[in-house]
Amino acid sequence: MDKYQASKCLHCPIRSKIxxxxxxxxxxxxxxxxxxxxxxxxxxxxxxxxxxINSIYNILDGxxxxxxxxxxxxxxxxxxxxxxxxxxxxxxxxxxxxAETVSQAKLCKIPIKKFRIHLSKNAGxxxxxxxxxxxxxxxxxxxxxxxxxxxxxQKVLDFIRMISLRQHKMGxxxxxxxxxxPRIDIANYLGLRLETVSRAFTKLKANxxxxxxxxxxxxxxxxxx
Amino acid sequence: MDKYQASKCLHCPIRSKIxxxxxxxxxxxxxxxxxxxxxxxxxxxxxxxxxxINSIYNILDGxxxxxxxxxxxxxxxxxxxxxxxxxxxxxxxxxxxxAETVSQAKLCKIPIKKFRIHLSKNAGxxxxxxxxxxxxxxxxxxxxxxxxxxxxxQKVLDFIRMISLRQHKMGxxxxxxxxxxPRIDIANYLGLRLETVSRAFTKLKANxxxxxxxxxxxxxxxxxx
DNA sequence: ATATTTCGTTGATATAAATCAATAAACAAA
DNA sequence: TTTGTTTATTGATTTATATCAACGAAATAT
Numbered sequence: 001m002d003k004y005q006a007s008k009c010l011h012c013p014i015r016s017k018i019x020x021x022x023x024x025x026x027x028x029x030x031x032x033x034x035x036x037x038x039x040x041x042x043x044x045x046x047x048x049x050x051x052x053i054n055s056i057y058n059i060l061d062g063x064x065x066x067x068x069x070x071x072x073x074x075x076x077x078x079x080x081x082x083x084x085x086x087x088x089x090x091x092x093x094x095x096x097x098x099a100e101t102v103s104q105a106k107l108c109k110i111p112i113k114k115f116r117i118h119l120s121k122n123a124g125x126x127x128x129x130x131x132x133x134x135x136x137x138x139x140x141x142x143x144x145x146x147x148x149x150x151x152x153x154q155k156v157l158d159f160i161r162m163i164s165l166r167q168h169k170m171g172x173x174x175x176x177x178x179x180x181x182p183r184i185d186i187a188n189y190l191g192l193r194l195e196t197v198s199r200a201f202t203k204l205k206a207n208x209x210x211x212x213x214x215x216x217x218x219x220x221x222x223x224x225x
Numbered sequence: 226m227d228k229y230q231a232s233k234c235l236h237c238p239i240r241s242k243i244x245x246x247x248x249x250x251x252x253x254x255x256x257x258x259x260x261x262x263x264x265x266x267x268x269x270x271x272x273x274x275x276x277x278i279n280s281i282y283n284i285l286d287g288x289x290x291x292x293x294x295x296x297x298x299x300x301x302x303x304x305x306x307x308x309x310x311x312x313x314x315x316x317x318x319x320x321x322x323x324a325e326t327v328s329q330a331k332l333c334k335i336p337i338k339k340f341r342i343h344l345s346k347n348a349g350x351x352x353x354x355x356x357x358x359x360x361x362x363x364x365x366x367x368x369x370x371x372x373x374x375x376x377x378x379q380k381v382l383d384f385i386r387m388i389s390l391r392q393h394k395m396g397x398x399x400x401x402x403x404x405x406x407p408r409i410d411i412a413n414y415l416g417l418r419l420e421t422v423s424r425a426f427t428k429l430k431a432n433x434x435x436x437x438x439x440x441x442x443x444x445x446x447x448x449x450x
Numbered sequence: 451a452t453a454t455t456t457c458g459t460t461g462a463t464a465t466a467a468a469t470c471a472a473t474a475a476a477c478a479a480a
Numbered sequence: 481t482t483t484g485t486t487t488a489t490t491g492a493t494t495t496a497t498a499t500c501a502a503c504g505a506a507a508t509a510t
Contacts, residue, residue, distance in 0.1 A: 140368075141293065409487080
């Protein structure tokens with residue numbers, strides 16, 4: 001059993017991309033013993049804003065959307081997470097956002113207390129974790145940059161490029177871009193209506209900026225511009 | 226001289242609001258010896274994206290705008306900083322943004338190497354610093370929330386509220402709100418044109434949502450809603 | 451396979467913001 | 481103070497997006 005658990009982390013598909021990469025054999029064993037793999041269907045809420053933080057989640061497979069509720073109770077998506085990303089930490093007490101599966105997803109769940117022990121005694125993991133936070137900040141600023149673009153067409157194109165780079169970071173090719181999330185989530189992320197997003201896709205096709213295999217498989221024609 | 230320097234930090238108006246609060250007498254003395262106070266005119270660029278990081282700046286007085294340049298070379302303001310805020314750290318090598326004075330400003334400048342020494346040996350300062358980073362992330366997400374609001378009027382009102390809370394955090398009253406930055410900077414921050422911002426102010430006045438003393442001194446009439 | 455539901459596209463129209471242009475108010479300098 | 485310069489407001493018009501509505505395609509369930 002313990003042997004199986006150890007091999008779980010040793011064979012982890014995302015270990016090289018995540019804080020776990022700086023754990024030595026002994027600590028990795030401790031992680032293995034405490035980590036649980038869970039599979040979720042799509043549209044399942046993993047954690048909610050206001051709930052007490054008790055676990056940190058690493059994404060092994062699938063896509064997660066992260067959102068907040070604004071004062072009118074409307075959902076505002078602040079990001080899409082991919083394998084190699086993690087979520088659920090920061091701050092002391094409570095989660096500050098909702099995390100929901102977009103597709104079926106496989107997650108690695110670690111008790112926050114265990115995680116914090118490693119965080120306090122391992123400078124490497126602390127650096128990685130801090131790096132992840134500043135990376136989140138960069139992504140938020142990229143989001144801001146997209147939101148201030150003047151046309152819906154430009155916003156949508158920037159979004160596709162962003163996802164393209166994201167999947168490239170995971171070792172997949174730049175093209176085709178797989179837009180797993182529904183149009184309405186893209187619209188929400190971009191501060192647009194789904195009809196506007198749909199029309200932007202149509203214009204980008206007419207422009208030859210993109211080509212569509214299916215509505216969820218897109219080819220960016222001019223990688224630059 | 227040394228005595229004067231020590232008293233500089235001891236009498237610092239923002240010490241309680243910043244990482245320096247967790248320095249003991251000895252380390253505060255070291256900070257004092259290395260910190261330089263500098264006064265800048267308005268519209269002066271303090272640091273530029275791409276430059277090598279060599280200092281971290283604490284704001285003692287005045288307002289700083291932080292911006293990035295997007296791929297078209299246009300300025301995109303990502304935040305306004307107030308006394309008690311600091312900027313210039315994060316990441317290893319280079320600044321990732323521009324910082325420019327909006328008003329006349331007084332800054333406390335600390336060599337980054339000195340700062341990092343304290344950061345590595347003092348867990349308290351590390352925690353404070355991490356907290357500041359997550360706080361930046363919250364502000365970025367607040368910005369995203371404002372940018373996705375549907376009307377210019379709502380965006381401008383949210384902006385005024387945000388500044389109101391910001392100045393409240395500094396110990397000033399909620400009203401009146403002092404909008405030190407010009408309309409064009411507000412417009413840029415909100416992804417709008419300055420004429421649109423101006424018209425939004427006019428509508429908010431007509432609504433009785435706000436009242437204007439001058440164009441830079443605003444009273445929020447219904448603190449809630 | 452067929453029915454049902456969800457999701458995406460397209461059309462017509464209304465509405466909000468951008469743009470172009472002029473004026474007015476505030477600020478700085480002589 | 482007066483002049484010049486910058487910044488803000490208002491107006492007229494164009495343009496882009498939201499909204500309302502219908503249809504079509506894809507996915508899911510029966």
